[in-house]
Amino acid sequence: METRIERIKKQLHSSSYKLTPQREATVCVLLEHEEDHLSAEDVYLLVKEKSPEIGLATVYRTLELLTELKIVDKINFGDGVSRYDLRTEGAAHFHHHLVCIECGSVDEIQQDLLDDVEELVERDWKFKIKDHRLTFHGICYRCQEKKQQK
Amino acid sequence: METRIERIKKQLHSSSYKLTPQREATVCVLLEHEEDHLSAEDVYLLVKEKSPEIGLATVYRTLELLTELKIVDKINFGDGVSRYDLRTEGAAHFHHHLVCIECGSVDEIQQDLLDDVEELVERDWKFKIKDHRLTFHGICYRCQEKKQQK
């Protein structure tokens, strides 16, 4: 069984990039925090714990590289920082997000949901869709429960 | 017939804000460029043409205020700057965007499209939706035509 990191290594190699120790450490952090939505700074601090010599610029360059290769997606929830999210392996499309305006949590929706909408947009707007970003802002189930208890 | 700016003035007043000349000039620019997706800097330069004494900070503060009052929406297409988009009057939901990865154009989709999806998300994820952001990245019809001609 091939590991996730090995497959990423191959993806890098097939574009003539190397999986350096710094890049590997960065990817590991992303894998270990797949549920989170880390900023470059977040990633940097986490990588530093295990590889203290790494520089912030390297993290930025690595994240940029991974974005180019479509291994991660760069997203922005409107708080001034870019966040980086591992693409779900094998998924045809980028997953969606539920941002809670009360507690700030970010949940993911892996299910596609947009098939019909995309078909309509391609047909009626003559737009060839390559990627999408869908984010809902609202109140997560946890905060709704908290409110009901009051 | 009440003008758009008069209605915005009332919205400001009902939250005890004034429509100062600077704010009015800023809103006017937004109204005159409703189809565009201006950054704060863009707005600043346009406002300056008619009100040269305005400061960039005032533009930022005005845009923030208008965002709070839900008169404009702050959006981010991943190019490092926030853009400000007048909400369509009377529209229940924020409109969607088509960003062309070839020419950088941004077209708008006013049609809602997400009714079914939102119903499903509210039901299955127990998420109370307050707002959404949907952006498609791809190739606009203009660039597709250009390619075919080659």
Next chain:
DNA sequence: TTGGGTGCAAAATCTTTGCAATCAT
């Protein structure tokens, strides 16, 4: 006169870049 609003400049944030040093082949 009083508090909101403004302009300016400085500060704060986030991100990119130049460059010398280092590494792997």
Next chain:
DNA sequence: ATGATTGCAAAGATTTTGCACCCAA
């Protein structure tokens, strides 16, 4: 040797903030 990669510091870009001044109620 050679070209890719790195760390550091500096530069860039965007946005926010402090503060004195101004203005309308």
